[in-house]
Amino acid sequence: MIGSNNTIHISSCEVSPAMAAAAAVTGGLTDVRKLELASIPVPADDVLAAMIRAMERQPEKTMNADVKAPSKSSSDPVLKQLTDAGAVDAGKVFRSITGIAAKLDIQNIDTDMIIPKQFLKTIKRSGLGVAAFNDLRYNIDGSERPDFVLNRDPYRDASILIAGDNFGCGSSREHAPWALRDFGIRCIVSSSFADIFYNNCFKNGMLPIVLPESDIRELMKDADAGLQLTVDLIEQTITRSSGLTIPFSINDFRRDCLLNGLDDIGLTMKKVDRIAAFEKQRATRQPWFDNAAQLLSI
Numbered sequence: 001m002i003g004s005n006n007t008i009h010i011s012s013c014e015v016s017p018a019m020a021a022a023a024a025v026t027g028g029l030t031d032v033r034k035l036e037l038a039s040i041p042v043p044a045d046d047v048l049a050a051m052i053r054a055m056e057r058q059p060e061k062t063m064n065a066d067v068k069a070p071s072k073s074s075s076d077p078v079l080k081q082l083t084d085a086g087a088v089d090a091g092k093v094f095r096s097i098t099g100i101a102a103k104l105d106i107q108n109i110d111t112d113m114i115i116p117k118q119f120l121k122t123i124k125r126s127g128l129g130v131a132a133f134n135d136l137r138y139n140i141d142g143s144e145r146p147d148f149v150l151n152r153d154p155y156r157d158a159s160i161l162i163a164g165d166n167f168g169c170g171s172s173r174e175h176a177p178w179a180l181r182d183f184g185i186r187c188i189v190s191s192s193f194a195d196i197f198y199n200n201c202f203k204n205g206m207l208p209i210v211l212p213e214s215d216i217r218e219l220m221k222d223a224d225a226g227l228q229l230t231v232d233l234i235e236q237t238i239t240r241s242s243g244l245t246i247p248f249s250i251n252d253f254r255r256d257c258l259l260n261g262l263d264d265i266g267l268t269m270k271k272v273d274r275i276a277a278f279e280k281q282r283a284t285r286q287p288w289f290d291n292a293a294q295l296l297s298i
Contacts, residue, residue: 018286092205093261097186098230099159102149103223109163110170111197115179125204128175129182150183154226162219163190167208168197177204187231189238191216202254203263207233209248219246233258 015023022030119131137148144151150158161180167190168176177200180188187207201208209231211219219238222229227241233255238246257267268275 021286090261092258092263094186094205094207094233094258096230096232096234097159098228099186100154100157100226101160101162101189101219101223101229102155102158103220104149104161104163105220107164108166108169111168111173111176111194112170114168114176115173119179120173120175122175125178126182128179129184132179132183157184159184159186160229160231161185161188162216162223163188165191165213167193169194172196172200174200174204177201177206181206189216189219202257205258205261207231207250207258209238209250211246211248215246 015029019029113136114133115128115131116134119128119134122128133148133150137145137151139145146152149155167188176197181204185206187209188201189209189211191213192210193201193208198208219229219240222240229241230239231237232239233250236248236250236255238248240246257263260266262270
């Protein structure tokens with residue numbers, strides 16, 4: 001840039017992604033509207049299709065024995081396509097569970113209590129169950145604390161947790177639901193949850209249920225007695241051993257995701273046809289946006 005005294009100033013300027021791509025193709029600033037497309041090779045295939053083919057070549061996911069996967073004979077063609085392609089994670093399907101409920105009558109259980117910071121070095125979702133509630137479960141020498149509920153039978157095998165208010169507060173670490181899920185917890189019932197923890201539960205095949213304090217107290221009595229509960233997401237009810245049911249509400253979108261085992265990737269794959277159509281259209285109109293031709297020739 002030339003200043004008022006004929007001095008040269010070097011500065012940066014912001015351009016749109018389209019302008020930047022056009023400049024990379026032509027070697028200089030170019031008006032995208034006037035760019036001649038005929039000389040730019042159109043990719044013979046699109047990146048998305050290549051990615052899908054690569055995903056389909058991956059080995060099938062190992063399914064948990066206690067989780068019923070969506071049937072491949074489902075009448076829903078989209079769900080069948082997602083299942084066949086591996087986009088549906090059978091381990092994240094939640095429809096109905098019956099199991100022992102453990103009472104954790106502590107308010108404001110934060111994510112550092114669920115999984116302490118020293119266990120956050122891993123990015124693997126498995127293997128963290130042994131460290132869940134580490135400071136509450138173990139003494140300094142590593143021995144179990146007999147007074148902690150998950151160290152006592154039958155609660156060692158609990159799949160439902162009845163917890164105090166404001167469960168999952170604190171930092172946003174997703175290791176917290178990973179640890180609970182790896183321990184075997186599939187459902188947590190509380191009078192309130194921290195927002196980020198609540199959202200992360202759904203992404204990991206866990207069902208967080210919000211109930212009034214009065215209902216929480218009744219379920220804690222069942223937990224103290226070692227009674228089983230049945231949580232039915234389809235009917236949106238919790239059935240006690242006495243036969244009494246407690247209804248709960250849940251967002252329809254989140255309910256659908258859990259029932260079908262859909263995470264963020266699975267939801268994206270549901271729109272694969274629209275994405276593929278957009279990619280092909282863009283490859284023709286704005287081929288400088290992707291380097292599919294170079295990628296697919298490697």
